[in-house]
Amino acid sequence: MQAREQLRAAKQRRKGDRMVILCQEQTYWLVNRPPPGVSNVLEQGPERGSCTSRRVQMIQSSDFYKREIECFRKALGRNRVKSSICLEAHMNFSSQRGPHDPIMSGCLPSNPWITDDVAYWAMNAPIVVAPTKLRVERWGFSFRELLDDPMGRAHFMDFLQKEFSAENLSFWEACEELRFGGQSQVPILVDTVYQQFLAPGAAHWVNIDSRTMERTLEGLHQPHRYVLDAAQLHIYMLMKKDSYPRFLKSDMYKGLLAEAVIPLETKRRAFQFLWKPLHSSPSPALQLASGEPIAASSPADDQEA
Known part of the structure; x- marks a missing residue:
């Protein structure tokens, strides 16, 4: 019915x-x-009945069920994150990084991709007298952002010297030089790093646990460029969990934020009534996406240029 x-x-x-x-x-x-x-209900054709014979073969094999049980055990032990938590983390990441994205928010003092002004590259050079405020703020996003910036790493080194722990960052930099250096220099660099940071009575001895030290000493018999990865990771996590939070709360970092440069937007038109003040001179792609026509240069602008 x-x-x-x-x-x-x-x-x-x-x-x-x-x-x-x-x-x-x-x-x-x-x-x-x-x-x-x-058998799959979506299968079509005479080959649909072959599933029964395959099932009989699988039933007779015990290895198949062992593999299935092991696969299910791994699936049960796998950590899963709810989609709502993932989306919330993505939204927080986007809202945090949005003002620092040159494409989404523009770049001060002018956009070097659509103008002839190179002041943006000069103000964001690897080493400058005074960094911009956006650059200093990015150091607080993550510890990796701080280490990837040569300017931030230099200020972090000054902070560690005041805390008498500058050897940790020096050891990390030496390991980076070993990892990305020339292959012919690997044995010499490994011996130099060991004698300077890991050997008993070293001048800049770093604190590493016994298990990591044993693994490092075993790898020194056949040195390669990744032999110090375990020790480098140990020092990296030590700085990340201990020194980095104190650096963000220190007066040095707060002073850098207060003294940071906030560049002003440069004028884009010769005449004031033709100049439309836009935030950070956004790229032409954003103007096309928003439906705003890109203003063409007038004959007066071309003549003055």
Whole structure:
């Protein structure tokens, strides 16, 4: 009786509704696929009956079930994050990095991709007298942002020297030089780093746990460019969890934020009534996306240029 009513209701539906229901059912079975060995309802043709023979072969094999049990155990132990938490983290990341993205928010004092002004490159050079405020703020995003910036690493070194722990950053820099240096210099660099930071009575001895030290000493018999990775990771996590939070709370970092340069936007038009003040001179792609026409240069601007 129920099947008859369902058939009657299906005949009364429109063709578009029947197509939508069919697509929904196919999508459900594509997502919720049957386990291996079970016949698939979406299969077509005479090869559909071959699933039974494959299932019989799988039943006779015990190795198959051992692999399935091991796979399911790994799946149960895998950490999963809810989509809401992932989306919230993505939104926080986007809101934090948005003002620092030259494409989304523009760049001060002018956009070097659409103008001839190179002041943006000069103010954001690897080593400058006074860094910009956006640059100093990025050091507080993550410890990696601080180490990737030569200016931030120099200020962090000054902070560590005041705390008498500058050897940690020096050891990390030496390991980076070993990792990305020339292959012919690897044995010499490994011996130099060991004698300077890890050997008993070294001039700049670093604190490493016994297990990491044993692994490092075993790798020194056949030195290669990655032999100090375990020790470098140990020092990296030590600085990240201990020194880096204190650096962000220190008066040095707060003073850098207060004294940071905030560049002013340069004028884009010779005449004031033609100049439209835009935040950070956004790129032409954003203007096209928002529907605003890109103003063409007037003959007066070309003549003055």
